[in-house]
Amino acid sequence: MTTPATDTDPQQWEQAGVRLELDGELATVTLCQPKRRNAQSPAMWRALAGVGRSLPGTVRVVLLRAEGVSFSAGLDRAMFTPEGIPGEHTFLELAAAKDEDLDAAIAEYQEAFTWWRRSDVISIAAVQGHAVGAGFQLALGCDLRVVAEDVQFAMKETALGLVPDLAGTKPLTELVGYARALEICATGRWVGAEEAVATGLANLAVPAEELDGAARDLAGALLASPRSAVIETKALLRGAAGRSYDEQRAAERGAQARRLRDLAGIGD
Structure with a gap:
């Protein structure tokens, strides 16, 4: 079994339904196949993985958004047919x-969903309408979620005889x-906006027409703090669940020592 080549060309990304825009320290990734409700395919996943690998080191915040009435309706239905998707x-x-080979294929698909939480960036998903299956898991891949009041999350894989396998089960459980x-x-x-905010699945719910503005306001607030302090804080919080209370206190001390010395201009 051979794997199709990974897309590295931004024009190929857009053909696959993904557009990248860079504005200084902010990167905006847009799912741009609204007529298909941003249904996902392996080509889209390769494009998303390519975006993650190509981000300049100056990027601090990544905003994931989607055009149209739905964030993503999940897998392209052609994937469920015997013919599949050509190529x-x-x-x-x-x-x-x-x-x-099967494990390697799924691992390649997962790459599109895993880089959003890497240590040097904070990612925000702006989610409207339906976010189903792979769409739900893509939103879960981000650090933060701002949702429109019309949002509808659903994990439909089990109903199809499958399991969620695109790196969404751990963040959902957390x-x-x-x-x-x-x-x-x-x-x-279905999980709507009110439940999503109440359970911690979403950070904020706003009217649909305010979604982009709210997500960009959050991105601006994140960019206002010094990058090194944000990176250290993210690492502390991400690792907290796996540490004991005393181990977490020790991690805090180590992080603060690094910050104090950095602010004072004292090297290691």
């Missing part, structure tokens, strides 16, 4: 592959807890 592996081909995450995934039910 891509069908589900039948994936199922028949050797274990290592945000809403095991019991609610299990119920959301196993039932495939």
